[in-house]
Amino acid sequence: MYSNKVNRLMLGLNNLKATSVSSVVRRAAAPRGLSWTTVCRERTQRLRRSAGLGMSGAHSASQSTLDSSEVRRFQPLASKWWDEEGEFAALHAMNDLRVPFVRDNLLSVHRARHPGKPLAGLRVLDVGCGGGLLSEPLGRLGANVLGIDPVEESISVAQLHSSHDPDLRDRVSYRACTLEELSEGEQGAAQFDAVVASEVVEHLADLETFAFCCSHVLKPGGSLFITTINKTNLSYALAIVVAEQLLRIVPTGTHNWEKFISPEELERLLESNGFTVQSVQGMMYSPLSGAWSWADSTAINYALHAVKEGHGAEDSSSHPEEHTETTHS
Amino acid sequence: MVGSAMACSLGMDPNLADKKILLLEAGNKKVMDNVPDTYSTRVSSISPGSATLLSGIGAWEHITKMRCKPYKRMQVWDGCSDALITFDKEDLENEMAYIVENDIVVVSIIRQLDTLSDNVQVKYRSKVVKYTWPMPHHAADSVPWVRVTLANGETLQTKLLIGADGPNSMVRQELGIPTVKWNYDQSAVVAVLHLSEPTENNVAWQRFLPTGPIAMLPLSDTHSSLVWSTSHRLAEELLELDEESFVDAINSAFWSSENHSELIETAGSLFRSALSAIMPSAGSPRQLPPSVAGIGPKSRVMFPLGMGHASEYVRHRVALIGDAAHRVHPLAGQGANLGFGDVACLTQLLSQAAFNGKDLGAIQHLLEYETERQRQNLPMMAAIDLMKRLYSTNVAPVVLLRTFGLQATNMLPTLKEQIMTFASK
Numbered sequence: 001m002y003s004n005k006v007n008r009l010m011l012g013l014n015n016l017k018a019t020s021v022s023s024v025v026r027r028a029a030a031p032r033g034l035s036w037t038t039v040c041r042e043r044t045q046r047l048r049r050s051a052g053l054g055m056s057g058a059h060s061a062s063q064s065t066l067d068s069s070e071v072r073r074f075q076p077l078a079s080k081w082w083d084e085e086g087e088f089a090a091l092h093a094m095n096d097l098r099v100p101f102v103r104d105n106l107l108s109v110h111r112a113r114h115p116g117k118p119l120a121g122l123r124v125l126d127v128g129c130g131g132g133l134l135s136e137p138l139g140r141l142g143a144n145v146l147g148i149d150p151v152e153e154s155i156s157v158a159q160l161h162s163s164h165d166p167d168l169r170d171r172v173s174y175r176a177c178t179l180e181e182l183s184e185g186e187q188g189a190a191q192f193d194a195v196v197a198s199e200v201v202e203h204l205a206d207l208e209t210f211a212f213c214c215s216h217v218l219k220p221g222g223s224l225f226i227t228t229i230n231k232t233n234l235s236y237a238l239a240i241v242v243a244e245q246l247l248r249i250v251p252t253g254t255h256n257w258e259k260f261i262s263p264e265e266l267e268r269l270l271e272s273n274g275f276t277v278q279s280v281q282g283m284m285y286s287p288l289s290g291a292w293s294w295a296d297s298t299a300i301n302y303a304l305h306a307v308k309e310g311h312g313a314e315d316s317s318s319h320p321e322e323h324t325e326t327t328h329s
Numbered sequence: 330m331v332g333s334a335m336a337c338s339l340g341m342d343p344n345l346a347d348k349k350i351l352l353l354e355a356g357n358k359k360v361m362d363n364v365p366d367t368y369s370t371r372v373s374s375i376s377p378g379s380a381t382l383l384s385g386i387g388a389w390e391h392i393t394k395m396r397c398k399p400y401k402r403m404q405v406w407d408g409c410s411d412a413l414i415t416f417d418k419e420d421l422e423n424e425m426a427y428i429v430e431n432d433i434v435v436v437s438i439i440r441q442l443d444t445l446s447d448n449v450q451v452k453y454r455s456k457v458v459k460y461t462w463p464m465p466h467h468a469a470d471s472v473p474w475v476r477v478t479l480a481n482g483e484t485l486q487t488k489l490l491i492g493a494d495g496p497n498s499m500v501r502q503e504l505g506i507p508t509v510k511w512n513y514d515q516s517a518v519v520a521v522l523h524l525s526e527p528t529e530n531n532v533a534w535q536r537f538l539p540t541g542p543i544a545m546l547p548l549s550d551t552h553s554s555l556v557w558s559t560s561h562r563l564a565e566e567l568l569e570l571d572e573e574s575f576v577d578a579i580n581s582a583f584w585s586s587e588n589h590s591e592l593i594e595t596a597g598s599l600f601r602s603a604l605s606a607i608m609p610s611a612g613s614p615r616q617l618p619p620s621v622a623g624i625g626p627k628s629r630v631m632f633p634l635g636m637g638h639a640s641e642y643v644r645h646r647v648a649l650i651g652d653a654a655h656r657v658h659p660l661a662g663q664g665a666n667l668g669f670g671d672v673a674c675l676t677q678l679l680s681q682a683a684f685n686g687k688d689l690g691a692i693q694h695l696l697e698y699e700t701e702r703q704r705q706n707l708p709m710m711a712a713i714d715l716m717k718r719l720y721s722t723n724v725a726p727v728v729l730l731r732t733f734g735l736q737a738t739n740m741l742p743t744l745k746e747q748i749m750t751f752a753s754k
Contacts, residue, residue, distance in 0.1 A: 084692075099686050116346030116683070137686025164473040165488075165688075 081131025117142025128200030132158030220310015331651030332493030374662030521625030
């Protein structure tokens with residue numbers, strides 16, 4: 001029974017991973033008592049049954065956060081990650097907002113001790129890191145970054161790009177795996193000061209598991225940063241019709257409106273997983289200037305900062321940073 | 330001067346505290362244990378904006394301790410007519426600008442660099458023989474950074490190369506950046522002057538002769554610096570004159586009215602009375618520049634003048650600053666100030682980029698530097714070039730035009746204030 005479940009968990013991975021699948025199957029089958037992964041899966045099953053339709057109806061019934069169709073969509077784009085004017089230009093531009101967002105919110109909790117490296121000493125997990133677009137700036141600010149992504153080609157690109165910079169070599173590392181795989185076992189728990197999932201939750205199959213795993217790998221009081229797209233008529237009009245089909249800012253088919261989630265829903269989901277949401281900020285992209293800016297409305301894109309309850313909770317309940325700084329547009 | 334200021338400015342920025350900065354100097358290290366009694370011939374007019382930058386990097390303190398001369402007023406007048414214009418700060422309280430010898434600026438910056446040896450390294454007597462440029466988004470095995478090969482065989486790799494190598498910049502040429510440039514048919518003769526008698530000497534004097542402007546900039550109560558831009562032939566002649574004749578030439582350039590014609594003189598006084606009828610209290614009294622008695626030793630050098638502007642200041646992982654990006658006529662004393670403006674702007678943008686975790690060589694913030702500085706530099710360069718052309722002739726209509734223009738401007742304090750603000754950045 002357990003091996004079936006493990007198989008389904010691995011379903012979304014690349015075919016090349018066949019050998020590792022079997023090894024994991026073997027591992028899970030060995031008598032180990034109640035491992036965390038089985039607890040996790042049992043919990044999601046129970047939640048799904050008790051919640052009835054609810055919001056989980058919006059997500060596929062698979063056991064993992066992974067959606068295999070998404071993986072297949074990102075594979076051929078792997079070499080394009082670092083072309084600042086190519087398919088991922090908007091993501092490069094988004095760094096102007098999301099890096100300060102992460103940096104300032106972390107600095108409000110952890111005082112910067114090292115001039116020039118404000119995030120020194122902090123361990124950050126970049127979920128769905130792709131080619132490392134966000135991992136590298138965070139690494140340059142001194143953080144110890146682990147970037148994970150299920151698409152192996154993207155991880156290779158990320159590793160190659162960061163290998164050229166001695167500044168990053170020691171601080172930024174990548175692994176081709178899913179969040180669940182990372183959070184398995186004893187060393188999976190409470191390893192990170194911050195988890196960043198930027199432009200990722202709209203590509204996931206199972207948000208409940210995602211939220212649970214994030215909470216598991218975070219230290220108490222650790223921060224979770226999410227940027228994603230709201231599920232509104234406006235976001236359908238702009239993010240799907242205009243961005244993908246008309247202006248081709250984003251490759252067609254990148255997003256599925258069904259998978260978008262509103263900040264209220266996301267907040268509810270996170271709070272039921274032991275998080276306190278500290279701030280939600282709207283973001284807006286201007287195709288004319290190619291730049292992002294903070295917005296009052298969260299109708300299209302938004303950024304969210306949540307903190308895991310725990311010892312560190314007292315410090316992190318201090319006022320979250322106001323993001324009035326405008327980007328270069 | 331501008332290159333070492335850049336290195337110092339970057340080295341002192343807290344956001345760049347962990348970056349490794351290397352300054353490559355072609356010459357020897359300039360040391361000055363004691364300020365020499367004699368003045369050096371190459372001087373610069375340092376605007377308040379540049380002084381702020383230099384004080385921010387800790388060099389201004391050294392400069393004021395060594396030697397610098399603030400001046401409070403500037404008088405500019407025409408050689409072909411009586412028109413003149415004076416600039417001064419209200420009530421003569423604050424300095425307009427400072428005259429500092431270039432050597433003193435360099436030495437002060439070097440002294441400051443010596444204290445930054447943790448993150449700034451300087452290699453003297455280093456000559457670059459080759460640059461290898463990076464590909465924008467690189468293939469697997471190409472060079473991702475700029476590679477610099479020195480004459481001694483060393484190769485260096487850098488994320489950002491800043492070219493501050495003067496008007497004939499090798500960096501700019503190797504990049505193939507198209508440059509708008511032309512040579513003025515003028516050379517500047519510079520010298521140190523001994524004044525006939527000590528005076529308060531806090532005025533900068535400039536007279537526009539048809540052959541080119543002659544300027545006397547105060548260095549102390551007894552000494553001034555000469556910058557005489559004139560045709561190549563005249564410049565060579567001036568260098569060959571003996572000291573007495575040279576001094577006579579200078580005095581006559583400032584005092585004589587041989588270029589005046591009756592027509593211009595009558596027209597000039599007519600304009601002046603008309604303008605004073607409209608604005609009776611405006612205008613300022615004409616002052617006479619001090620007369621010169623002798624020149625300093627090891628003095629009298631000439632160098633050619635030209636105009637140059639690089640159409641692009643930046644490329645992927647490269648930025649140009651100072652004379653490498655823009656070269657101007659010395660008539661407005663702005664060359665060094667434009668360079669210091671580049672230093673301040675680029676440092677601020679790089680600091681912000683580092684605080685945002687960006688790769689310092691990324692084109693986005695380099696383009697911002699280019700836009701910002703071109704907005705400042707181009708109007709200034711256009712104005713200087715226009716002035717040079719306007720005053721290079723003694724054809725009557727042009728003289729009348731500029732006479733009237735100068736007199737009118739002299740009577741408009743708000744316009745003068747605008748001009749001074751523009752030049753003080």
